[in-house]
Amino acid sequence: MQISSTEQTSKLSRWFQRERKEWFGNIIGDLWGGAVTTFALLPEVIGFMIAAGIPPYMGLYTTICLTIVLSFVGGRPGLVSAGAGATAMIAAGLIAQYWDTHPEYLFAAVILAGIFQLIMGLCRVGNLVRFIPECVMHGFVNGLAIMIFISQVKLCIQGSSVEMFILIAIGIGIIVGFPFLKKAVPALKRIPESFVAIVAITAYTMISQSSVMTISDMGSITASFDHVGQVFGRISNVFTGECFLAILPTSLSLACVGLIETMLTARLVNEETKTTGNLNRECRGQGIGNIICGSLGAMPGCAMIAMTVTNLKAGGRGRLSTFVAGGLMAILLFTLSFFLGAIPLAALVAVMFVVCFHTFHWASVFKAYQVPIKETMTMALTVGVVVATDNLAYGVGVGLFLTGMYYLAKRFLKPQFQISLSFLLFAAASACAWFGWGTVAAFVMASLGVGIASIARNEEPSTFLSVKGKTLATTALICCGVAVVGCAVLVATNSIWPGNPWFSLAMLP
Numbered sequence: 001m002q003i004s005s006t007e008q009t010s011k012l013s014r015w016f017q018r019e020r021k022e023w024f025g026n027i028i029g030d031l032w033g034g035a036v037t038t039f040a041l042l043p044e045v046i047g048f049m050i051a052a053g054i055p056p057y058m059g060l061y062t063t064i065c066l067t068i069v070l071s072f073v074g075g076r077p078g079l080v081s082a083g084a085g086a087t088a089m090i091a092a093g094l095i096a097q098y099w100d101t102h103p104e105y106l107f108a109a110v111i112l113a114g115i116f117q118l119i120m121g122l123c124r125v126g127n128l129v130r131f132i133p134e135c136v137m138h139g140f141v142n143g144l145a146i147m148i149f150i151s152q153v154k155l156c157i158q159g160s161s162v163e164m165f166i167l168i169a170i171g172i173g174i175i176v177g178f179p180f181l182k183k184a185v186p187a188l189k190r191i192p193e194s195f196v197a198i199v200a201i202t203a204y205t206m207i208s209q210s211s212v213m214t215i216s217d218m219g220s221i222t223a224s225f226d227h228v229g230q231v232f233g234r235i236s237n238v239f240t241g242e243c244f245l246a247i248l249p250t251s252l253s254l255a256c257v258g259l260i261e262t263m264l265t266a267r268l269v270n271e272e273t274k275t276t277g278n279l280n281r282e283c284r285g286q287g288i289g290n291i292i293c294g295s296l297g298a299m300p301g302c303a304m305i306a307m308t309v310t311n312l313k314a315g316g317r318g319r320l321s322t323f324v325a326g327g328l329m330a331i332l333l334f335t336l337s338f339f340l341g342a343i344p345l346a347a348l349v350a351v352m353f354v355v356c357f358h359t360f361h362w363a364s365v366f367k368a369y370q371v372p373i374k375e376t377m378t379m380a381l382t383v384g385v386v387v388a389t390d391n392l393a394y395g396v397g398v399g400l401f402l403t404g405m406y407y408l409a410k411r412f413l414k415p416q417f418q419i420s421l422s423f424l425l426f427a428a429a430s431a432c433a434w435f436g437w438g439t440v441a442a443f444v445m446a447s448l449g450v451g452i453a454s455i456a457r458n459e460e461p462s463t464f465l466s467v468k469g470k471t472l473a474t475t476a477l478i479c480c481g482v483a484v485v486g487c488a489v490l491v492a493t494n495s496i497w498p499g500n501p502w503f504s505l506a507m508l509p
Contacts (some may be wrong), residue, residue: 016256022077027318032190033316034324038081039195040310041329042340044355045051046215047348051151053090053095054299056221058464059083060333061298068327069289075281076266077127078317080307080325081289085252086392089147089301094250098407106229108238109254110294116255118287126279127299129263135265135375136399138364139382140257142306143362146387152352155345159337164212164346167204171197171350179492186296190314194351201347202339215348216341223333227297253393254290257488258302260396262286265303272312304367308353372458373477374451377484378402381447382414384488402448409452418456425449429483433490443487449480 041063049059063082070081091106098105120126137278156168178193205212215221231238266277290300311321368376376398387394410416425445433442457473 004140010417016290016325020073022090023320024318025317027320029315030318030320031324033078033311033314033321035328036190036192036308036314037311037316037321037325038328038332039081040192041083041304041307041325043194043198043303044307045222045347045354046340046343047152047352048083048088048298049300050155050215050345050348051085051148051352052092052299054088054091055100055217055224056299057223057333057337058227058299059088060223060329061296062293062301064333065293065296065298066289066301067322067329069292069322070282070285071304073281074285074319074322075230075279076285077267077319078248078308078321079262079266079277079282079303080311081262081286081301081303082192082307082324083299083301084258084304085148086144086257086259087302089144089151090250090253090257091300094247098246100127101194102234102237103227104234104246105243106238106299107227107294108243109250110298110300111291112247112294113250113254113258113300114287114290114292114294115116117259117290118284120255120259120281121280121287122287122474124280125259126263126283129260129279130267131394132260132400133375133378133403135364135371135378136382136396136403138361139379139386139399140264140392140396141361142258142364142379143386144392145356146383147392148352148359149356150387152349152356155349158213161212163210164344167201167212167346168350168353171201172353173346174200174291175350184288192310194354197226197350198343198347200342201350202343205341205344214341215343215345217345218348222337225297229295230297231294247456248306250331254300257392257396258286259283261305262303262481265305265308265371268305269308269312273317277437278496279416299507300324331383372390373454374406377447377451377454378406383446384443391481398444402444402451405448406451406455410433410455413452415456416475418452419469419476420474422449422453422456422473422480425452426476426483427481428488429480431496433483433487439490443484446480446483450477450484453477453480 042060045059045063046056049056060083065082066081070079074081077228079171081179089108094106094109124415154166175193178188178191178196182188182191204210205214237243262282263279266279266282270276286302292298311325314321344445364379381402382395384395385398386392389395409421413421426449429446429449432438453473453476457477490491
């Protein structure tokens, strides 16, 4: 018993020393990193909220809440969590459908997502994220980049004017060109280029009294407490079958996608700092943070890769950096909301276009010839599902399903059966590709056929896989590839030609 008590005391002492080091082991770097991260977060979070169709201040509430809460309960010091694009895009569907009539549904969905994440953390799901294939991860980030890009194009169309397009081009030019100025002037090294673009364009519009659209035209940036605790004030509407069925898919997607992006970001921090974090503690922390966000009437959130990198490059390594970011964000929101509302929409669009460019994993496209065809197909299908459904979780799920099918085909089927299965998948895809969900199913089946045919084609030479076998495998690969392209064309033409007689997204339930 004495030994057990001694061990407990020793564990408590080590925990206290570790926490003290994570909080106060890099005070100067964390203070500066937190300050820089705050100004880098502002344009991105506001842009994501506008794209999701929600008042921008709600995303800033999320940022304040998550950065401060996770600085205490998170498992990966230096990791920045806020109102991310991934979670905003998932919540956008629920917002569009219920925000005007039942805003409490959004907050209930955020709380339920937090509960799911908390349960996953207790079940140590964080240890399983490392097994997600790289091709699925690349599809995830590429799909996210495309979703954000599409949302920004819609904003450009909404507020289109020659001056706005010129300001967007200038903003992109500042963001791209400022790093070269940093090299010439070392004193500017830690100033975020996106912040410089925001300040420059805002100053121009205020001085010239330009009429271009601003953030305040898209939604309130002034801090409001109208939705704080609203989910509890309308609790009778929350505990209904209608609410549960409405929020369950969104909550599951938020929980899964949030944890995937968080674990991917945590892995990046581990590599950058040469330290390790507690991924399961981070899962639990994300759950606690989102439960608090939903209770306070804020949007869901998760880790943000770009902002975490910004924090690390500015010197932030510990818990103090994210705590400072949250505290400074609160000061700005409650004291300088007028200035935030005066930021032109063009400045945010410029920032988001650059974010899209850096988020997209270009090597997965330009170096596709260096990786197996089945991995390229998995990445492409993940992107396709994400863009078609506006749901990152669906894309990741389909990508994992495809990876599993490829593994089973390679492990348990002989080459001749792999080729036969590829032709069967091509025939089935050709038969059902013309109506509604059949096009989606055909796209998946044809993609699966491409991967399986490529597996058979790359098998070691054998009696069957002589010239005839290789020819059959190549033929199956080409047929399924044509089917994939055909399905993609059917889906794409829907957005160009709404009267498409073969396929329409309106056919989907």
